[in-house]
Amino acid sequence: MKKITKTKVLAIASIGGHWIQLLRLMPAFEDQDVTFVSTMPSFADTVVNHKFYTVPDANRTNKLHLLQCALSISWIIFFKVRPKVIITTGAAPGLIALAIGKIIGAKTIWVDSIANADKLSMSGQIALKIADRVYTQWNHLATSHIVYSGNVL
Numbered sequence: 001m002k003k004i005t006k007t008k009v010l011a012i013a014s015i016g017g018h019w020i021q022l023l024r025l026m027p028a029f030e031d032q033d034v035t036f037v038s039t040m041p042s043f044a045d046t047v048v049n050h051k052f053y054t055v056p057d058a059n060r061t062n063k064l065h066l067l068q069c070a071l072s073i074s075w076i077i078f079f080k081v082r083p084k085v086i087i088t089t090g091a092a093p094g095l096i097a098l099a100i101g102k103i104i105g106a107k108t109i110w111v112d113s114i115a116n117a118d119k120l121s122m123s124g125q126i127a128l129k130i131a132d133r134v135y136t137q138w139n140h141l142a143t144s145h146i147v148y149s150g151n152v153l
Contacts, residue, residue: 010076010083010106012037012097013090014057017113019043021089024152025111035081037073039093053080058092070096077101089113089152095123098130111135114151 009032013022019038023046026034036047039057053076058069073093077083077100086101087109088094098108110127112120114137120128128134128145135147142148 006031006033007085008032008081008083009034009085009087010037010081010097010101011035012055012073012086012088012094014039014093015043017115018088018090018094019046021111021113021152022087023047025087025089029087032085035076035083037076037093037097051081055093058096060092066092066096069093070100073097074100077104077106085109087111090121091123095126095130098127102130107132109133109135111152112137112141112146114138116141120146 009029011022011034013019035051037053037055039055041054044052055072056065056068058065073096083106085107086097088097089111090113101108108131110124110131112124117138120141133147135149136142137151139148
């Protein structure tokens with residue numbers, strides 16, 4: 001009998017709506033080995049029965065926090081998880097994870113926030129250059145490079 005191996009998935013998002021939307025994607029990965037990463041330690045309670053890591057919060061205005069976040073995410077990706085797939089709903093920690101994931105050959109997926117109804121977020125625009133797949137939650141924002149498959153809220 002052939003042993004079925006689960007795909008290692010790293011699901012990462014910062015606080016607020018990014019985390020909520022990531023949790024809404026959980027059914028898509030129910031048969032996989034999912035590790036969650038966020039910036040809030042208490043979020044571990046929302047993903048019981050899954051591995052969970054916390055990283056420092058970061059944004060473009062504080063370069064030191066970006067560096068600390070990148071180092072933490074690098075440690076998780078290189079030494080803790082070695083994911084085959086990285087999925088994120090944003091923001092900066094997710095974008096950093098996609099960039100680092102490309103180094104190890106992981107498939108990378110960006111799901112832009114539903115809050116970005118007029119245009120792709122700034123992070124989403126950067127993700128277009130990095131990610132294997134970029135999703136929008138608004139049909140009118142779909143292009144040949146941005147996929148619309150419905151919304152998660």
